[in-house]
Amino acid sequence: MSGLKIEKTLGLAQLQDRGRFGVRHLGVTQGGALDWxxxxxxxxxxxxDADCALLExxxxxxxxxxxQRSTLALTGADLQATLDGQPVTNWQSFRVAAGQTLAFGPAxxxxxxxxxxxxxxxxPRMLSSRSEVRREQLGGLHGDGSPLRQGDLLRMSDATPAPVAVPPHHIPDYLAPVCLNVILGAQIALFSGQSLFDLFNQPWQVDQRADRMGLRLLGxxxxxxxxxxxxxxxxxxxxxxxADGQPIILLNDRQTIGGYPRLGALTPASIARxxxxxxxxxxxxxxTTRDRARAQRAAIVQAIAHAPLASLS
Incomplete structure (x- = not known):
């Protein structure tokens, strides 16, 4: 049996797809790729297919x-990827051969x-998804939410479609200043006026206390x-x-219910960012507004599904 054998890992990499839906009434969260x-x-x-499992x-x-030989695709953060020591260009697909080593360095x-x-x-599919959620012991390579380990084998097809690239104007700039859009709602009217001013008129810093469940902001x-x-x-x-007044943005592995007051929610595009x-x-x-958030999401989905890809042959 062949595929990609894990030779080194920090214990953070995991298999994800679009997520697990229709089960929150059971107390099961959705999981799925953080940057959809x-x-x-x-x-x-x-x-x-858009729901195929990939490695986050x-x-x-x-x-x-x-x-084995195959064609792989790499997107997202610039992790200084190399294939047998030679740089791999991000946001495109590329061929690999048996015996080659694909490595990822610091972002x-x-x-x-x-x-x-x-x-x-x-x-294996667990509740209709392969997404790994460690807290709930669901999904992932072994179906039980356990982390990927050295020696694990990621089985895959040996198909070798021609390499292509994402058009440059669709590639996000992760070095640009980050501004996230918020749909107001829930208990926002019950916060002080000064708090609402501060919410949108100061920079926030991402705290060290951040994981797939939630991300705390400092300000x-x-x-x-x-x-x-x-x-x-x-x-x-x-x-x-x-109670400490520092907001927490809840992500894919969040709990299904909570009792803290809420200011609203990020738009889908901002969650990915x-x-x-x-x-x-x-x-x-x-x-921002719901209508703008829906339109932005629809435009991104349309581009991913139908935008012409750049040929590399």
Missing amino acids: VAAGWANRLLGN IPFGGVSLLCQ RSGARGYLAAPGGFEA KTLRYQGPPIISEGIPLGAIQVP LGQCAPGEQLRLKP
Whole structure:
């Protein structure tokens, strides 16, 4: 049996697809690729279904031994990828041969890279998804949420479609200033006026306390002035404010309900961009409308599905 053998890992890389839906009433969260835009382009480069499982690689530190020929695709963060020591260009597909080593170093821009294989990496479906959620012991290569380990084998097809690239104007600039759009809602009217001013008129710093469940922001203290909140369902990108007044943006592996007051939620495009923010990075928040958020998401989905790819042959 052949594929990609994991020779080195920091214990952070994992298999993800679009996520696990229709099970939140059971207390099961969705999982899925944090940067759905980069993941979508990686699968598109190989002609894969949008829900094919791929490898999410946070912050590099991964080395893979190719045990067969194939064509792979790489998008997302610049992880200084090399194939047998030679640089691999990001945001395009490329051929590999048996015996070659694909390695990823520290991120130069962005935080998470996405590696796709023809037809997706093989893994068991758990509740209709292969996405790994470690807290819930679901999904991933072994189906139990356990992390990828040295010696694991990622099985894949040996198909070798011609290499292609994402058009340059569709490639995000992860070094540009980060401004995330927020759809207002929930308990926003119960925060002080000064807090609402501070929310949108100061830079926020990504805290070290950040993972796939949520990402804490550091800045001026936000003050909630309303009554206690009864726990309620939490959408992806929800911005909660606990007692310390520092907002937490909830991500793909979040709990399904929570009782902290909420300011609203990030738009889908901003959630993807946040997935490429590293601890210590600064960002700003900006209010927007549901209609604009829907239109932006629709435009991205349309581009991933139908934009002409650049031939590299």
